[in-house]
Amino acid sequence: MSNIIDGKxxxxxxxxxxxxxxxxxxxxxxxxxxxxxxxxxxxxYVRNKRKICEELGILFNHLKYESISEDxxxxxxxxxxxxxxxxxxxxxxxxxxxxxxxxxxxxxxxLKDVDGLTKANVGNLFSFQDGLKPCxxxxxxxxxxxxxxxxxxxxxxxxxxxxxxxxxxxxxFLKRNATVTICHSKTENLKDITKKADxxxxxxxxxxxxxxxxxxxxxxxxxxxINRENGKLYGDCDFENIKDKCSKITKVxxxxxxxxxxxLASNVVEAYKLQNR
Amino acid sequence: MSNIIDGKxxxxxxxxxxxxxxxxxxxxxxxxxxxxxxxxxxxxYVRNKRKICEELGILFNHLKYESISEDxxxxxxxxxxxxxxxxxxxxxxxxxxxxxxxxxxxxxxxLKDVDGLTKANVGNLFSFQDGLKPCxxxxxxxxxxxxxxxxxxxxxxxxxxxxxxxxxxxxxFLKRNATVTICHSKTENLKDITKKADxxxxxxxxxxxxxxxxxxxxxxxxxxxINRENGKLYGDCDFENIKDKCSKITKVxxxxxxxxxxxLASNVVEAYKLQNR
Numbered sequence: 001m002s003n004i005i006d007g008k009x010x011x012x013x014x015x016x017x018x019x020x021x022x023x024x025x026x027x028x029x030x031x032x033x034x035x036x037x038x039x040x041x042x043x044x045y046v047r048n049k050r051k052i053c054e055e056l057g058i059l060f061n062h063l064k065y066e067s068i069s070e071d072x073x074x075x076x077x078x079x080x081x082x083x084x085x086x087x088x089x090x091x092x093x094x095x096x097x098x099x100x101x102x103x104x105x106x107x108x109x110x111l112k113d114v115d116g117l118t119k120a121n122v123g124n125l126f127s128f129q130d131g132l133k134p135c136x137x138x139x140x141x142x143x144x145x146x147x148x149x150x151x152x153x154x155x156x157x158x159x160x161x162x163x164x165x166x167x168x169x170x171x172x173f174l175k176r177n178a179t180v181t182i183c184h185s186k187t188e189n190l191k192d193i194t195k196k197a198d199x200x201x202x203x204x205x206x207x208x209x210x211x212x213x214x215x216x217x218x219x220x221x222x223x224x225x226i227n228r229e230n231g232k233l234y235g236d237c238d239f240e241n242i243k244d245k246c247s248k249i250t251k252v253x254x255x256x257x258x259x260x261x262x263x264l265a266s267n268v269v270e271a272y273k274l275q276n277r
Numbered sequence: 278m279s280n281i282i283d284g285k286x287x288x289x290x291x292x293x294x295x296x297x298x299x300x301x302x303x304x305x306x307x308x309x310x311x312x313x314x315x316x317x318x319x320x321x322y323v324r325n326k327r328k329i330c331e332e333l334g335i336l337f338n339h340l341k342y343e344s345i346s347e348d349x350x351x352x353x354x355x356x357x358x359x360x361x362x363x364x365x366x367x368x369x370x371x372x373x374x375x376x377x378x379x380x381x382x383x384x385x386x387x388l389k390d391v392d393g394l395t396k397a398n399v400g401n402l403f404s405f406q407d408g409l410k411p412c413x414x415x416x417x418x419x420x421x422x423x424x425x426x427x428x429x430x431x432x433x434x435x436x437x438x439x440x441x442x443x444x445x446x447x448x449x450f451l452k453r454n455a456t457v458t459i460c461h462s463k464t465e466n467l468k469d470i471t472k473k474a475d476x477x478x479x480x481x482x483x484x485x486x487x488x489x490x491x492x493x494x495x496x497x498x499x500x501x502x503i504n505r506e507n508g509k510l511y512g513d514c515d516f517e518n519i520k521d522k523c524s525k526i527t528k529v530x531x532x533x534x535x536x537x538x539x540x541l542a543s544n545v546v547e548a549y550k551l552q553n554r
Contacts, residue, residue: 102406123400126444129379153465161451167403170447170459174438177463179470182447186454188430193456196469 011258030059088114137168139259157197165203208238288535307336365391414445416536434474442480485515
């Protein structure tokens with residue numbers, strides 16, 4: 001039996017469950033994605049978001065601005081906050097440097113903040129209360145659950161402390177009673193630490209950085225990295241080098257990626273529930 | 278030279294710095310502590326808070342209710358939120374079981390929440406933004422800094438994940454670029470993990486639980502435990518058993534305790550600054 005976790009298959013199962021849920025909701029759901037500037041990677045991400053929304057029957061509105069002032073952007077968001085038919089609002093990052101990202105994110109209503117980045121939702125997450133949580137972090141947990149990986153009591157090592165992946169995963173794993181270690185660029189003895197992991201999650205954005213000597217025999221490895229080089233995608237883990245040591249491992253592409261967009265759609269449904277409870 | 282970190286001495290240094298700061302502020306600072314019921318431990322804690330406020334020239338108002346309804350308690354807090362002369366509001370925990378603690382805490386204005394427990398302040402903390410942070414967690418960092426302990430790059434192991442100590446310390450240590458591991462009651466191999474710690478912080482409320490075989494040679498150990506037995510105080514660490522292994526260690530009493538109340542006073546000053554910036 002293969003030890004490769006098939007992210008696409010898990011995404012499909014989750015997708016079918018979501019379609020049922022969306023069909024049972026009396027209102028039409030709607031996601032608005034705001035993009036500023038012309039980052040080509042952002043174009044790809046937005047396209048993937050549109051695709052999944054269309055497949056699931058969520059209305060999708062793409063507001064793309066060549067350029068816009070910070071004030072006008074915030075005014076746009078505030079208008080969307082007040083539109084009852086808008087379920088979720090997502091600001092595609094990064095924003096151009098002349099715009100204060102934090103200020104713009106904070107303008108989103110926490111009940112529509114499907115990226116889970118507002119301080120209110122970070123507060124919910126680390127208070128273990130209801131709220132919207134970052135999609136990729138949710139995708140990691142979803143993958144582990146679907147692959148029947150026990151989390152409680154396990155040594156989980158997270159490499160990377162981004163606010164979209166590493167940081168929120170601390171709370172999600174703690175809630176599941178894992179012992180959690182968080183490593184980052186200033187970690188002095190990374191290899192010694194990752195080698196102790198029962199579950200190793202890597203999200204550092206460094207192509208094939210994690211090699212065989214970073215991984216314990218029998219570990220479950222979740223590779224969140226997406227590194228583009230000459231049109232090809234690479235993970236943060238050297239898949240061929242480590243795959244035989246792992247009891248389970250995700251691939252890039254085809255691992256966490258497909259789950260991330262599904263969890264975004266799931267967050268739109270979650271946002272609807274929070275708005276209507 | 279002794280390897281014992283003297284919490285009282287550090288608290289005194291911090292106290293003198295705070296007195297200067299408080300004297301330089303044009304308004305009189307005021308802390309209101311709300312207590313419900315007759316928990317004898319709470320009486321002691323409130324008395325210590327009053328004492329430090331009086332020493333530092335912070336007005337102290339103790340609202341003690343034998344019993345009060347949740348609604349009336351929340352109304353009281355909302356009134357205090359609006360009183361300009363009230364700088365800080367603290368609800369002494371635990372509350373009687375008929376009162377929803379979360380709801381009461383959330384009623385406190387985040388700008389006056391000197392315990393740092395509102396979701397807004399948890400959000401600030403884990404977004405690495407300005408806000409009020411739990412006193413005991415701040416006290417731990419203060420102790421390490423005053424004892425000239427390098428934090429960046431070190432393996433920090435926190436035992437206990439309470440919202441007043443363990444959880445906020447994750448963010449405080451990450452901000453200082455430590456590698457952070459958080460353990461708790463479901464951790465399966467505690468000893469193996471604590472033994473790797475350069476800095477070990479214990480806050481589990483179990484008398485002298487941490488013995489010699491939990492500690493690495495040369496580790497810095499911060500004992501946050503306060504366990505009462507027959508009128509005597511014990512830490513979570515077996516001090517006599519581990520002290521010779523540690524490069525630095527705090528004692529109970531006389532370690533983190535004196536810092537906690539000082540950091541509360543420091544939070545009142547911080548609250549004033551946040552309200553007046």
